[in-house]
Amino acid sequence: MQSTLVRIHDLVRTFGEGETRVEAVRGLDLELARGEIVLVMGPSGSGKTTFLSMLGGLLRATSGEIWIDGTDIAALAERELPPFRARTFGFIFQDFNLLAALSARENVEVALNIAGVRGGPARERAETLGNAMGLGNRLDFPVEKLSGGEKQRVAIARAIANRPALILADEPTANLDSHHGAETMRLLRGLAKEEGTTVVIVSHDERLREIADRALWLEDGRFKTLQALVRDPTCGMLVDPAEAPASVELGGERLFFCSAGCRDEFLADNTPIGYSQGARPMGTR
């Protein structure tokens, strides 16, 4: 059994006050092992980004604890967070978020500079990573001239430049074609299994379940068991039967819907989307 890297306890994040108060994250508990790949899925507005931001030390929790390698980042002072982020996390974004004014090499190098690695060592590390990512002859290109797949490889090289314990990836395959998406998945899996880096991926892309050790469903600010979810036969969304706003009994089988509208559409339409496949439990690969 690998050791635990991340321990999250009763994590809460609210926005606004009074009538405008929104609970984005409601008492999350989670443990992540070193070298584990965890995929977090969920509908838009479910709290995924809030969760990722808090886990990455970018957003303060309203309450709760986030222990990373023995440090409670919720208790860190504001001035302690940036250096902690620099040496602990690697971020991978859907839009790559590379600095357009810099070359591919410099994008990697700047992350090292921020962590205190400068000069020759930083250049050498950036070059080594770039070569390992297959960017050898493109390292000095402005990032604007790179393809989507190359940009993502630069982003991954930047994310691992400081040998972080935890990589947080937000929709890492969303802007990539299937070939480059698969390549990114392979790189992430390699990082986890060969380097022992823990990888948390937030995504709608179900292909990522192929490399994930665990898939979590985040909805309404809470983790739910993915196996217990069923698919809305009208719109295809995953729905928690216990909290489904609408359902119908049909031929001895109960169907669950994300909304009354979907249910009504299903009943009015003889050929609802996905109905031919039936409402099947989800959660296993």
Added chain:
Amino acid sequence: MSVPLARRQLLFRKGRALAGVAGIAAALLLVLALKAIFAGMQDRLTAYIDGSGADVIVAQRGVDTMHMTQSALPERTARAIASLPGVAEAKPILYAPTKVERGEKRGIVYLIGDESGGAPFPLAAGQRPRTGEIVLERALAERLGARVGTSVRVLGTSYRVSGEVEGLASITNSFAFVRRQELARLLGSVGVVSYVFVRAGSEIGAAELATRIEASQPGVTASTREAFARSERRVVGDMTTDIVRAMILVGFVIGVAVAGLVAYSATLSQLRDYAVLRALGLRAGRALALAVAQVGATVAAGFLLALALVFALAALLPGLTPTLVLAVRGEDVAQAIGVAGAVALAAATFPVLRVARIDPASVFRR
């Protein structure tokens, strides 16, 4: 060495960076050029005093300038000064600010009446004036089309232009020379002189001689040439101070507007980058320094460009307009540096405030 992030970001959009530098340069050039024009004007204003060869200038008591001033001394005072020990030469002059006309054209002049007809200033053309003749400053002669041999009117009297001298005209006025007795008749002030230009003997200093003259001659003020010129510059300086201040303020406001706009738009376009850098672990202070460095570099480049341009103007303009002389002084450059610094500070305020408010978690927003 780290990645030169500020430089890379600044030069990434070269067009915008150049526009910012050019705008700031234009604003600072306004300040520098105006100061240089006034400095040049002051230099030209005292060119007659500086080149007169006098060590001491004697005027009516309480008078130590020529510009906007009247001075009247009895001619016998000039003779008495000439006989004082330590005086090598005492040259009385008559002086009247007036205008020279030729047809529809006219020019403001300091009309000097002396026995030498404009000496020691060398003639650029023609000869010293005799009775009924006048010597004009060359720039004025060119402007009026009054070259040697033509006629001009001064104080209602026609004079033949006998010669030209150079290097005394400024953008506000010029010089003309006639015989002193002739000017005395014109002014109806026979037996009176305006100033006495005194050259000291080798055994005495100018200051000591000035003191001696004041002690021996009642009703006079004797100033060394340097003190007289300084006083003259101060008069013009006092007259132009408000204009200069107003133009400096205009330059400052334009500079702040241009630099602020460029800096703020650049910062807005880089907000995502700042958020990414903050997410990667860049401290807030360093992110602010990054924004300030870009503004500072833009303003510094704008200042250097303005300085180069004002030196180029100082070299080129006299060839095009002889009366417009630019003198770039160290103190004026220092003042422009101060203005540039203030521009940079003001222009950096909004970007700094904006960068300070950046939420690193915004990197996850699409």
